[in-house]
Amino acid sequence: MSGRTQEQVAPYMAVGLSTVVHGIGSRRDIERNLQIVEDGIHAAVSIVGINMPVRLIALAEGALTGFTDEIFDIPHVTAARDLFIDIPGPETDRLASLARQYDTYIVAQCKARWPEVIDKRFFNTLFVISRQGEIVHKAAKNHLWCRERSCVPHDVYDRWVELFGDGIDAFYPVLRTDDIGHIGTICCSDGEYPEAVRALAFNGAEVVYRPSEAVPMTQMGMEPGGTWLLQNRAHAHFNNVYMVCPNVGPVYVHPKMEHPYDIAGGNSHIVDYQGTVLGHTASGANTFVAGIVDIEALRQFRTMNLNSNWMKDLRTEIFRRMYSEPVHPKNLWLDAEPLQHADVDEIYRANIGRLMPGEASHHPRGPFPERGTSRPRNPLTRPTGNTSGACGLRRRTNSCRHASVNSCSTMAGSRVAGVSRTRRRLSLPGRK
Numbered sequence: 001m002s003g004r005t006q007e008q009v010a011p012y013m014a015v016g017l018s019t020v021v022h023g024i025g026s027r028r029d030i031e032r033n034l035q036i037v038e039d040g041i042h043a044a045v046s047i048v049g050i051n052m053p054v055r056l057i058a059l060a061e062g063a064l065t066g067f068t069d070e071i072f073d074i075p076h077v078t079a080a081r082d083l084f085i086d087i088p089g090p091e092t093d094r095l096a097s098l099a100r101q102y103d104t105y106i107v108a109q110c111k112a113r114w115p116e117v118i119d120k121r122f123f124n125t126l127f128v129i130s131r132q133g134e135i136v137h138k139a140a141k142n143h144l145w146c147r148e149r150s151c152v153p154h155d156v157y158d159r160w161v162e163l164f165g166d167g168i169d170a171f172y173p174v175l176r177t178d179d180i181g182h183i184g185t186i187c188c189s190d191g192e193y194p195e196a197v198r199a200l201a202f203n204g205a206e207v208v209y210r211p212s213e214a215v216p217m218t219q220m221g222m223e224p225g226g227t228w229l230l231q232n233r234a235h236a237h238f239n240n241v242y243m244v245c246p247n248v249g250p251v252y253v254h255p256k257m258e259h260p261y262d263i264a265g266g267n268s269h270i271v272d273y274q275g276t277v278l279g280h281t282a283s284g285a286n287t288f289v290a291g292i293v294d295i296e297a298l299r300q301f302r303t304m305n306l307n308s309n310w311m312k313d314l315r316t317e318i319f320r321r322m323y324s325e326p327v328h329p330k331n332l333w334l335d336a337e338p339l340q341h342a343d344v345d346e347i348y349r350a351n352i353g354r355l356m357p358g359e360a361s362h363h364p365r366g367p368f369p370e371r372g373t374s375r376p377r378n379p380l381t382r383p384t385g386n387t388s389g390a391c392g393l394r395r396r397t398n399s400c401r402h403a404s405v406n407s408c409s410t411m412a413g414s415r416v417a418g419v420s421r422t423r424r425r426l427s428l429p430g431r432k
Contacts (some may be wrong), residue, residue, distance in 0.1 A: 009181055009295040012055035014207070015044045016246030016268045018284040019059075023066030024083055025255045033064050034094050036286070044288040045102050052292065055131075055180050059108040060248040060268075060284075061124075061188050061212030064091060067263075069111070069149065071253055076149050076338035080122040084111040087127055088135055096133035103131050105180055107209045107244075109187055111150060114140070118159055121333065124150040126185035126209065128175055137175035141187040142196065145214075146348060148189070149338055157330040172199040181206040181295035184241075188212045191231055194238070201239035201311060206273075206298055208241045212248045218265035224280060225267040237275030238310055240302050242293050245269050249284040273298045274308070327351055 019036045022029065037059060045054050069079040085091050091110065099106045105128055112125040124141035142152050153160040153171055164170035175183040184205030190196045191210045200208055213228035220226035232243040246268045250260035266284035270291035271277055278291030302309055328351055332338075356362055 007178065009179060011052065011292055011294045011296075012180060013048050013052045013290055014056040014058065014242070014244050014270055014293045015048055015054055016058045016211075016244055016270060016279075016289045017041065017044060017060065017063070018246050018249045018266065018268050018281070018287050018289075019063050020249040020251075020260055020286055021062055021066045022252045023068040023071070023254045023257070025068065027083060027085065029255060030064050030085070030091055033066070034091060037063055038094070038098060040286060040288065041098050041102065041106075044290070045104070048288070048290045049102075054102065054104050054290075056183075056207070056244065056293065057102075057104050057106050058209050058211065058244045058246050059106070060246040060264075061109045062248040062251065063108065064110045066251050066253070068254055070147050073147075073149075073340050075340065076122070076151070076333075077120045079111075079149075080113055080120055084113060084122045087112045087125060087138060092127070092129065092135060096129050096135075099129045099131060100133040105130060105177075105183075107137075107183065107185065109211050117163060118151070118156050118334070120337070121151040121156070123152065124148070124187055126187055128183060128185070130177075131179075136177075137173065137183065137185065139173050139185050141190055142171055143189045143193055145189045146345070147341060149340065149344070151333055151338060154328065154330050155333040155338070157334070159334060168199050168203050172196065172203055174200060174203045174205045176204065181293070181298075183207050183209065185209045188214075191228075191235065194235070197235040197239050197241065197243075198311075201241055205239075205241055206295055207293060208235065208239075208243050210235075210243060210245050212246070212264060214263055215265040218247065218267045224282065225269060226265075229267060229269055229271075229277070229280075232269065233271050233275040233277065236271040236273055237308075240273045240298065240309060240311070242273055242291075242298070243269075243271040244291075245271070246289065247284050249286060273301060327355065 017037065017040045019033070019040050022032050024030055041057060044057065048054055064085075065083065068074065069083060074083075087110070095106050095108060107126070107128045109124065109126050111122045114121065114123050114125070124144075126139045126141065127135055128137035130136045140153050141150060142154065144150060144152060160170065172184065177183065182204045184200030184203065184207070186196050186200070186208065188211065197208055210232060216226070218226045218228045223229070228245070232245050235241065236243045247266055248264045250262040251264075252260045262284065264284055266282050267280065268284060268287070268289040269277055269280040270289055272291070279289040281287050281289045306312070329347070332347070
């Protein structure tokens with residue numbers, strides 16, 4: 001028996017911050033959002049810290065940048081170059097000073113470049129800053145919603161595995177601390193997959209950060225929080241973890257927008273390890289949610305409970321064949337530049353086709369007419385009388401999305417080549 005006695009983790013307050021966000025048109029626009037975040041942290045700690053020390057502050061997805069790239073289908077390489085951050089960098093330095101000032105961990109999300117993995121790409125990145133102002137955790141989002149064009153580890157799978165290995169920790173790393181427990185991070189659509197939080201729990205997570213979800217998920221049904229809160233309560237219950245889930249506030253979709261729009265629907269919440277809601281706020285407009293995290297109580301529950309500690313008798317062998325066949329193709333963007341909405345839709349539809357059994361009874365009686373992919377006009381681009389873009393693509397509202405003549409000629413060629421390579425990769429065996 002070791003002579004070292006492990007110190008107990010004292011209960012602490014966790015705060016989820018929901019802030020109004022200004023969609024960025026360049027990296028320098030992030031400063032405006034950082035100021036709103038800073039004001040929110042000052043307010044939250046001043047109020048919540050009266051009850052108990054605040055040791056974890058969680059920001060919403062999009063709090064620093066908004067979602068300009070997704071909404072206006074900005075080419076991935078352009079967004080990586082012009083919009084997003086490096087970690088560490090000036091933006092994380094600003095948050096680090098707040099972590100030191102308030103003696104708290106800050107967990108946040110931002111789309112960021114990972115040049116050590118691959119050049120000209122950005123990943124939707126989760127990171128934790130310690131009480132000392134050091135970046136102590138960094139992870140990438142693994143699953144996207146259908147209008148997000150971030151790169152994920154699976155898109156560059158071979159390179160990711162070369163650098164980090166192929167174990168759970170390579171894709172779902174957990175930060176182990178002596179003062180706030182073991183922290184896992186996912187983001188938005190990651191939580192639509194039960195496997196994500198289960199992977200973190202298997203890897204030792206006790207507190208899971210899952211920021212932001214959008215309408216209609218946050219509004220479905222009569223219960224507050226819709227399916228987003230339903231999912232997070234289930235994650236907490238099935239895996240005996242705390243869920244800290246701040247939602248983004250109303251968003252100025254682009255820098256020239258006069259009024260913000262509440263695309264997320266509020267409903268931030270914190271859930272305990274039995275699925276009980278500790279804190280909930282309906283509004284997301286510069287608000288916060290708070291709850292007490294008691295790591296020692298969680299550990300006692302996991303150790304003593306023979307009934308609702310569900311992982312204790314999981315029969316892992318019987319599930320292994322479920323994942324023996326691929327669904328979504330890997331390495332899509334290892335060699336090709338990431339494509340845009342309409343082309344990636346084809347990939348998703350091919351995935352759906354492989355998942356459906358061959359019997360006609362499982363298919364709709366007739367195909368529904370498909371709606372074309374509409375793209376909002378980019379307000380950052382002045383309309384001209386020209387009917388075609390620099391790359392020769394005919395304009396549908398703003399079908400030429402490229403930033404310059406040079407990028408148009410490059411992207412036009414790579415887009416065609418990328419579609420061809422993608423289709424070749426989709427020649428996968430049918431599921432058994």
